[in-house]
Every structure is written in C-alpha cells, then in structure tokens.
Amino acid sequence: MQLPESQVAVLEAANADDAQSVDALAAATELPPETVTGAVFELEDEGLVAVAERVDETLALTDEGAEYADSQLPEVTLYEAALEAGADDDPAQMGRVIGQSGLEGPGVDIALSNYARKGYGVIDSGEITADADADPAADAEANALAALEGADETPVDSVEIDEGTLEQLERRGLVEISETTVREVTLTELAVTELMAGLETAETVGQVTPELLTSGDWADVEFAEYNVEADAERVEGGNVHILRQTAERVKDVLVGMGFQEMEGPHVDADFWINDCLFMPQDHPARTHWDRFALEEPTHIDDLPEGLVSDVEQAHRQGVGPDGEGYHSPWDEDFARALALRGHTTSLSTRYLSGTEIGEIEPPARFFSVEKVYRNDTLDPTHLLEFFQIEGWVMAEDLSVRDLMGTFEEFYAQFGITDIQFKPHYNPYTEPSFELFGTHPTTGELVEIGNSGIFREEMLEPLGVECDVMAWGLALERLLMLMYGFEDIRDIHGTLCDLDLLRNTEVTY
Structure with a gap:
C-alpha cells in the first residue's frame, strides 16, 4: 500500500491498543502538529485509524488576575480604607476614602463596581459605609485567585472553584478559560494488516512552488489532497464596537x-451645561458629588455678556409678567466654572x-x-x-x-x-x-x-x-x-x- 510520507510516519508511530494524542504523535514523528492532524483525517477516511475527540478546559490567570493574586483585589483595598476612616460607624466621604486607599485610574472603577456587590458596604450619594461583619478572608474570588497563582494552565475539573465564582472571575477578565480539542488516534485492524504487509511511501507534493512552475515538473508530480477540516490557527481580527x-x-x-x-x-462651562437650562445654582445635581470639575483650567474665559445677563435675570426674577425665578444665589464665577x-x-x-x-x-x-x-x-x-x-x-x-x-x-x-x-x-x-x-x-x-x-x-x-x-x-x-x-x-x-x-x- 502506498501512502504519503506523513501518513506512513503516523501509522508507524500509532498503536492499536493505546490511544495517542496528536501532540504525542507529532513528538514521535517530529512532524508539525498541523501536519499530523491532516494525516490523521486522511487516514481516518481510508479506515486506517479511529479518531476520538474531547474538549479540555484549562484555567490561567490574566496579568491583572496575577497582580491581584500577588497583592489583593481593589474592593478589598477600598474596604480596608473605609474601615480605617470609621465608615463602619458613620458614612464617610467617598472621595476621602478613595484617596486614603491609594487606588488610582481603573482600579477605582473596579473597586466601586464590586464593593456593594460583595457586601462590603454601601455607596450612596458620595458617601461610603463599611459592614463590620464583612470578611475579606472569605472572599471567594480572592481565594480562587490565590489557588491559581503561579500555575501556567490548570485543568478546570481539577480546581475546587464554584461555577458562579469562576464565571465572575472570567467576566472581570481575571482568568482566561481556554478550550482545546484533543484528538486521540488508534490503529484499526486494517491498518495493522497493512503494516504487517509493508507500506510504501508515495511521493506527493504539498504545495506549488516557483521551482515546480519554472521547471515544468508540476505536470508530473502527485499533489496531496487539501484537507479543509484540518486545524488552523485562530486569529481574532479587529472589529467595530457594537x-x-x-x-x-x-x-x-x-x-x-x-x-x-x-x-x-x-x-464646558457650567453656564452652558446648567445655567442656560434654568437649573438653579443650588440644585443638588450641581454639587461636586454629581459633576466632574476641572482642576486645570478651572474656569472659562469668554461668555456672551448679554446672554449671561439675560440668563441671570431669568434665574433671579423669571421671565414675563408672571415670572417668579428662583430668588436664589447666582454667581457668574460659578457659571464660568469648567466641568465635564x-x-x-x-x-x-x-x-x-x-x-x-x-x-x-x-x-x-x-x-x-x-x-x-x-x-x-x-x-x-x-x-x-x-x-x-x-x-x-x-x-x-x-x-x-x-x-x-x-x-x-x-x-x-x-x-x-x-x-x-x-x-x-x-x-x-x-x-x-x-x-x-x-x-x-x-x-x-x-x-x-x-x-x-x-x-x-x-x-x-x-x-x-x-x-x-x-x-x-x-x-x-x-x-x-x-x-x-x-x-x-x-x-x-x-x-x-x-x-x-x-x-x-x-x-x-
């Protein structure tokens, strides 16, 4: 029986009694795994091997997950800072607690989004409380990260992490779950018979080369069949966000x-954001708890003078003969303040x-x-x-x-x-x-x-x-x-x- 060289090598390395993975066959034949996979599919079509497939799942910490495993989760850091600020007795100002925690950038958002979810306390109207009964040592996500620390890849079925915790860690981007299709190969009786009878290597060509074209030899060689089911590297291309x-x-x-x-x-200036909308300057939504003010620069230079005067008049006295206005404080300096x-x-x-x-x-x-x-x-x-x-x-x-x-x-x-x-x-x-x-x-x-x-x-x-x-x-x-x-x-x-x-x- 004549077969391509790669198929002969796979048959000679495979076994009729013990299933061997594609990776094991690749190591034994010193062929690339994708070449072995292609040969295995072709041999299966010829009835020479039986192929069994299974999907293995493995866990690995992301860089962010490894960082938290080495230190601690941002929400735990925030909780400890809240305790130090006395938030277990009385609500503390959230900005002060965040400053004391040392959290910066995305770490602040991450801490805030997980703090209440885990029962560490409540965040409301710019204030934070801390539940004195909360126990960071019992944090399931933190303990899962600690269990995975130092391991490159860990089989999912070998770790004692509940499904909900695992889903949350994956959602947060702290662990990656990889799925690998494992194919195991066993020789059939037909393959054993052909091996005992002796196999011959057929000379086949895997691809057209410039040399084959220029020499004209392409017309006389035998090309290997192209296997569209062979594994290929997965490439995640860029995409416009939904x-x-x-x-x-x-x-x-x-x-x-x-x-x-x-x-x-x-x-923009508070003037355009709120004053022109007839929003009183003492409205709760205009406090520093609900707006992001700029530190540098703090104020806008130019505003239309006539429009500023008309807007101030509307705030103070209203418009029209029946207008009331707010009769509340109105400060042009506040109107010029810059904010997101x-x-x-x-x-x-x-x-x-x-x-x-x-x-x-x-x-x-x-x-x-x-x-x-x-x-x-x-x-x-x-x-x-x-x-x-x-x-x-x-x-x-x-x-x-x-x-x-x-x-x-x-x-x-x-x-x-x-x-x-x-x-x-x-x-x-x-x-x-x-x-x-x-x-x-x-x-x-x-x-x-x-x-x-x-x-x-x-x-x-x-x-x-x-x-x-x-x-x-x-x-x-x-x-x-x-x-x-x-x-x-x-x-x-x-x-x-x-x-x-x-x-x-x-x-x-």
Missing part, C-alpha cells in the same frame, strides 16, 4: 428623519442661542450622539460615562403628541414598538416625561430617556421665540432593548466581555 455600530445607525435614522448633527466640547458635561444639552443651548452656528430659523431639527459624564453609583444600568442621544425640534405650536410621535417613529426603526411614557419633573421642560421600554429578557420596564417641551424661562434668554421639544436618550439602554443585555458593564467599560462583543450578531 456600541459604535449602533451609534452610527442612530445617526443614520435621525438624518433620515430630517435632523442635522451637533458637535461641541466635552468640557453631564448631558449633551449643553450643545443644544449653544446652538439655540446662536453662538455655535449663528441664528437658527424654525422649523429646525438637530441631534447629537456623544459621551457624557456623571458621578453615578455604578450598577448594571449606570456608568460614570455613557452615550446620550440628544435631540430637539424647533417649530411653531408643538405639543406632547408631536414629541411622543417622534419617539414612536424613532424606536420603531429598531424594532421597539412598546414605548411607555411617565410624567416627570425637569427644571427646564414643562410638560416633561420619561420613556420606558420592556427588556426582552427580564420583561422589566427599563428607563431609556427623558424629554419635554423647553420652558419659556430657558428659551427667552436664548432668543428663541417659538416652541422647542427636546430629549436625552441613553444609547446603552437602547442596546439593552435591542440585544437583551442585562448589564451595560458587559459592553462598555473596564469590565466588558470581549467574547460577548465578538459573538453578538449586529442587528440592522
């Missing part, structure tokens, strides 16, 4: 509905005032899909930064029906037809309402946006003399309704699930 893909689709939908896109700074925008409505105020592109005549429609920043408590539906779908329509005699109809048309483009509305209060819109959609997996109502008709106290200082309806929608919440994600940290942020992002089929 959040960015959805953002681009949102832009296409809004442009198709007649909207123009707005652009503007991520860092908490919403993209700062773009709307810039455009509506005519500062950005000049005076806008009704009817007009504008939108933006950009990032905003808020000092929120991290949970499955909140991050410190997220994307907001800002939009507004300027026209005469607008009503809530127009606003609701716009939402129904917009969300229908994404297959969402069960939008619900709830009356709400905003300092800058009246009437106002929130939007809710049904989560496709849990069936729960998820808040997806806020909206309303801009108040006269906001529009008159900006020089707008007709109605403007506006909204701020959460892009990440739209993804939750479209794809069934239950935790936006899986798709966005330091703990995102790369496998989930790679394998999620984008909906168009």
